[in-house]
Amino acid sequence: MAATTAAGTTVAEVVAELAALEDPRAREVNERHGDDHGVNLGKLRAVAKRLKTQQDLARRLWETGDTAARLLALLICRPKAFERDELDVMVRESRTPKVHDWLVNYVVRKSPHAEELRTAWSADPDPVVASAGWALTTERVAKQPDGLDLPGLLDVIEAEMRDAPDRLQWAMNHCLAQIGIEHAEHRARAIDIGERLQVLRDHPTPPNCTSPFAPVWIAEMVRRRHEQ
Structure with missing residues (x-):
């Protein structure tokens, strides 16, 4: 039945x-x-x-x-x-x-349970689970940054993003870009990390879409905000 x-x-x-x-x-x-x-x-x-x-x-x-x-x-x-x-x-x-x-x-x-899971997942040895934690962190970077250790996040990204598996690398890169876009005091370092690691620099990008390469992404989003 x-x-x-x-x-x-x-x-x-x-x-x-x-x-x-x-x-x-x-x-x-x-x-x-x-x-x-x-x-x-x-x-x-x-x-x-x-x-x-x-x-x-x-x-x-x-x-x-x-x-x-x-x-x-x-x-x-x-x-x-x-x-x-x-x-x-x-x-x-x-x-x-x-x-x-x-x-x-x-x-x-x-x-x-989002915050508890964000913390647990970000450090998970499974890169797909860890990517979920980083996605939740990116959300907080944009909307609720109070209490986040942004320099510490940049330290982890700088040390681990280049060699991370694809899904986790993408999530870390998004977080890097979001920190650079939302937090002017960390923008120069975020751009520098992106330039040195070169992650997603050559990623295929359709016309009229912004590249996921963090320095380009950050610059474009900041430019758009200044024009508004």
Whole structure:
């Protein structure tokens, strides 16, 4: 018998709907970015809008392990309803980039456990988990920097970013850029670290997009703010 949620929708029905939305071309594009699903994200969001918030269904969809189902779960869940250890398990299960990013941005950031997890994850030996901690740190650099040791963060970035695995390197680089953008007193050092490490200097950047190379990124964002 299919598991039925309080709202009357079964997991099997939702999984079948997602399977029907599978698009080989979308899968091909997604797989180039490490995401193993073929559902157009606009259509996925439309399904989420119809289902509305359903925490029990979200948990059951997550348990399927299917990437599209997990993305939908993150859209219909209640972020504050997850326990700290539950979120810790979820981030360790999130091996595809989109699931990982949505979990951190849509759920963990809104959780009452975000700060505790930020501290724990940043020092985790698993680079994907550590990247989640750095993403949460970047959020604090921009919005709640009080209490953060910004020189200490720059020390760690300077020592570890060049040789960090890709996902962790990207998250550290974002934090470096954010420190340079938001905190003028640390801007020169942030730019200097970026120039010396050369991380993402040659990263392909589409036209009209800002390079992720930290010195360029910092300079461009500061310029835009001065023009406003």
